[in-house]
Amino acid sequence: MxxxxxxxxxxxxxxxxxxxxxxxxxxxxxxxxxxxxxxxxxxxxxxxxxxxxxxxxxxxxxxxxxxxxxxxxxxxxxxxxxxxxxxxYIRVIKKLPIGLSSLIEKIVPxxxxxxxxxxxLKQSENVDPWEDFLLSGLTRSERRESGNSRIDIKKAVRLVFSEGGLLQDSMEGYEFRQEQFMTALEIAESVEKGGNLMIEVGTGTGKSIAYLAPVAYACVSKMHQAVISTRTRILQDQLFKKDVEVLKTLPNLDNLRVSVIKGRERYLCVRKLFEVLNMALNKMLDESSSKELAGVILWSMFTREGDLDYLPLGDELRRMLSGNRFDCTRRLCPFFEVCPYYVQRENAKNSDIVITNHSFLFSEANIRLSDGEPEDGESIGTLLPAFKYLVVDEAHELESSLTQAMSYRFEPYQLANTIKKLIKLVRDCFGFLKRHFNEDFLRKLWIKLKEATTTLDRKIRQIVVDLDRERNGEKTTYSGKGLETLVSALTVISDILQTHIYVGGQTVQMLDDVEERDLKIDGLEFEVARVLAEIKEWLKQIAGIAASRDSRVVFVSRNEQCIESLSIVSSPVENDTLMSSIFPDVGVKIFISATLWVYSRGSDGFNYARRILGAGEETDAVRLGTSFDYTQQLRFFVPTDIPDYLPNSLPYMQSASKLTKDVLKIVGGGSMVLFTSYEDMKWTLSKIRGELHNLSLRIQERDDSLTTILSEHRNSEKSVIFGARAFWEGIDLPGEQLKLLIVYKLPFERPDEPLIEARIKHYGKRSFAEGMNKYYYPKMITAFRQGLGRLIRTRNDRGVVIVLDRRIIDPARVYSKKLIASLPPGTNIQAINSNQILRELRRLKKERWL
Structure with missing residues (x-):
């Protein structure tokens, strides 16, 4: 040894x-x-x-x-x-079966x-088959048998969050925050009286634990269940791994049942794990992937969730190992009992609190059809339990999440690729089936399939040509006769696909009838069934577009850089009506965010939030402050000597890029430059990057991973992020990681964007201006507040924001006063010329404020 x-x-x-x-x-x-x-x-x-x-x-x-x-x-x-x-390491690995040794020897390079x-492993005394230990550690929850009716929710909240309260003992370095205390009390009151609530809570308040605690006490005392929905999976994991652990240290919450549920594609598929392992053993994986696979096998014996999000896997291997609804055979799968996705589904039914994300929440709301037909008396389509309380964190993002979940999308080029897969599979199957079935019958089926495919190819090409002829920029709206023509063409495609469904179904049936079973037959049968599921999904998308009514907008989207990105989309316009009809049986809905309030003279400032959240006038709304002192922590500059922003304005771009370069030379790393346009970002970089060679520029491309960029930025003192829309929110860079934020222009959506234009009309029943004031301007202000929120993340942070758009201080703009009044209290905008800004930055740098 x-x-x-x-x-x-x-x-x-x-x-x-x-x-x-x-x-x-x-x-x-x-x-x-x-x-x-x-x-x-x-x-x-x-x-x-x-x-x-x-x-x-x-x-x-x-x-x-x-x-x-x-x-x-x-x-x-x-x-x-x-x-x-x-x-x-030795203590943990010694518990694994010694039989893993032969596998490790073959696949770890x-x-x-x-x-x-x-x-x-040679020191292990475990001689059981290693296969028996795959996902053996999955957590399985049992439903609470009884509640604790003696719990007074409001009293418990006061004990936990008051000054010198229980949280001080549970959280290292905890500081009492009045805003956190008030948030928890407001939520406790809504839970007790059974009402809905919108609540804006500033960054740094500790809002996660503030809503978790009262909801947890309500679940434990009343035997109800709650769903917590976040915008991102990252926040889901933070709640579960960090905040819930704190929660369980509080009185009466030590046995709290909490589970996380995500989409099927986030979890390990055991059947695929064995398929990929066979590839590795046959030297069909590269060394890097083979090493990662060995890691996944080891991890699968320890994991309690089977959630691949926790692993640093390459994109290709992650795709090969994760589940998806087209591949899944549900209860027919031999590994169903240890399937992480279905175990988490079962856990969700037994949990007090289920943590999910907006996308998954709306999969539930979307008629609960994601998983097909009920099976063995169980409604497999129901992803979440019958919950009583719903808490929506990052609620400002709910509108876009709902839009994405409730939209239908048809992509001609992707359908063509699906059909190519079916043709190849059927040909392979017929080559085998001719030994078992009448060749003349198979030939007729093949001719039928080829003729249908030829017709389909012609129809797809024709629809692409027609769409290209009608193009108006990257997105074109269809209505009236144009929409009727488009729907008619899609209906023809749908009819043709019925032949592919028929022949594919016949092929699966014949494979199933073959008595001599082997892995090849099973594999072919499974693959054909999977591709048929894809085709049925395309039929569902076509049916959704064809059924579009006045409450939806149909448009064609295309990316100039990628011809295969062409897609026909049908999205809901009346999100307010749709939202109000979702989960009508949920007694308490709490919407919480750092940006729900928009200044509006003569109102409580929550009118815009009520519209996008579908909340009625009876919904209580509360705006709580922030624990940050913006008068001391923030410097806010607007240069008065740059030209007004106009689309494709060369004078503006030249002036803005020069000031950006000069500012970055002074401040250096720990900076971020935010754009609303990739084109503006690329033009700016082409002019200034040569003079910033001493800095590490992290540039966001359209398909880049934000996680990778942020990780690289955090590990470099000289890093500057150049980012577009994805960096305007959800980015946490405290302290020296972000001390300068440059904003190129106010984050307006294009008003001629099909969906935005339709919603402006929807909210502006009397006039276009009404729609702009009720929807368009508040949407921009909310996005701007989110961008500004990237800068000050803790009480000790200090930072500078420079907005390169004079419209923010132009009193002639109808939205300027509304935007400024919506900024955090204490925000002081200094409108001075560029040279004065540079002098101020040098002073702040010299005084070590910056």
Whole structure:
């Protein structure tokens, strides 16, 4: 058996050396040059090396054990001491079945990591089949049998959140916040009296725990269930991993049942895991993916949720391992009992609180059809329990989430790709089936399928040509006769697809009738059924577009850079009406966000929020302040000497880009420049990036991962983010990570955008101006407030915002006063020329304020 060696890198006589010693021995073992390590280890095949330094720095990725792998897939030890970390890795891995050794030997390419895993597994006393341990740790909740009627919700909230209250003992570094206390009390009151509530709570208030605690006490005392919905999966995970753990330290909440449910595509599919493992064993995966796969197998034996979001996987392997509704055979799957998605579905039914996201919430609301027909007396289409309380966090985003969930989309090029897959599969199947069925019958089916496909191809090409002829920019709205013609063409396509459904169904039936079963037949049958499910989904989308009425807008969307992005979309216009009809049996709905309030003379400021949330006049609305002091923490500049913003205005772009360059030269890293247009961003970068060579520019492309950009930004003191719409909200960069925010123009949507234009008309029954005031301007103000909210995240933050759009201070603009009055109290806008701004920045830098 090999040995575990520890290495510490040091420099001696201008040479990089490494000191090696055995694990748990203090005596020095040997000191050699780094470059001599490969030959040193070539004679020690079974040894493995841990290095107390970054592997990249010492170029030892092949020999050294990859601790990032162990931290990601096996265990995250808290200790900084290397020997303690190794001891913890060994303790955890020793519990795994020894039979994993043969698998590790075949699919882990890194010698050091492979040797370490084998070294530990050989010490295991577990001789059970490793397959039995896959997802054996999944958490399974049981429904609460009785409530605690003695709990007084308001009294409990006061005990928890008041100054010197219970939270102070539960949270390290906790500070009493009046706004958090008031938020919890307002929610407790709504829960007790059974009413709806809209509540705006400033950033840094601790709103998550403020709504979780009263809702949790209500669930425990009254035996009801609650759903918490967030915009992002990241916030879902934060609530579950961080806030819920705090919640369980409070009195009467130690046995609180909480589960997280996401879309099926976020979870590991066990059937696919075995399929990909076979590929790895047959050397059909590259080394990087094979190593990640080994990590997933190890992780699957520890995970309590089976949620792939927690793993650092490449996009391709993630796609290969995750579930989707086209592949899923539900109860027919041999791994159904350990399917993470269905276990989480069952947990949701038994939980006090279910944490989900807006997208999943509206999948539930969308007639609960996502998962097909009821099965064994259970409504598989019902994704969530019959809940009594609904809390919508980041409620300002609910409108866009609802629009996305309730829209129908038909993509001609993608349908053509689906049909190509079906043709290939049917041809492969017929090659096999001709040994079992009449060849003449198969030939007739094949001719029928080919003729239908030829006709379909012609219709798809014709519809693409017609759409291109009618194009008006990237998006074109269809109504009246134009819509009738479009719907007629789609109906023809739908009729043709019935032939593909028929032939595909016949193929599945014949495969099913073959008595001599093997893996190839099962695989073909499954693949044809999966593609048929895709075609049926296209039929559903076409039917949705064809059924469009006055309450929806139909438009064609295209991306100039990608011809295959062409899509026909039908979206709901009257989101207010739609929202008000959703979950009518839910007794308490609480909408919470940092940006629900928009200044409006003569009203409480929640009129816009009521419209987009479908909340009636009877819905209570509360605006609470923030614990931040914007008079001391924020400097807000608007240059008075740049030209007015106009679309494609060269004078504006030249002036704005020059000021951006000069500002970044002074402030440096920890900065972000926000655009509403990729074109404006690219033009600006083309003019200034050459003079910012000492900074690391993180530039958001259309398909870039925000997570990757943010991770790179946090790890660099000289990083500057250039971002578009995705960076306007949901980004948390406290302290030095973000101290300067440059905003190019106010975040107006294009008023001629089909959906925006339709909603302006919907809300402006009397005039276009009415729609602008009721919908368009408040939407922009809410987006601007979200962007500004990226800057000050904690009480100790200080930052500068520079808005390169003079319209914000132009009293002639009808929205200017409304926008300024909607900013956080204490926000002081300084309208001065560019040179004065630069002088102020130099002063703030010199005084170390910035």
């Amino acid at each position: 090999g040995e575990i060696l520890l290495g510490k890198v040091f420099k001696r006589n201008n040479e990089i050396k490494i000191g090696l010693r055995r694990l748990f021995e203090s005596a020095s073992f040997v000191s050699i040059n780094i470059k001599d390590l490969p030959s040193f280890f070539s004679e020690r095949d079974e040894d493995c090396l841990f290095i107390d330094a970054s592997v990249e720095e010492v170029y030892l990725s092949e020999i050294a054990v990859d601790e990032r792998f162990l931290n990601s897939f096996v265990y995250q030890p808290e200790s900084r001491d290397l020997e303690s970390r190794i001891d913890n 890194d010698r050091g990591l492979r040797n370490f895993l084998l070294f530990v």
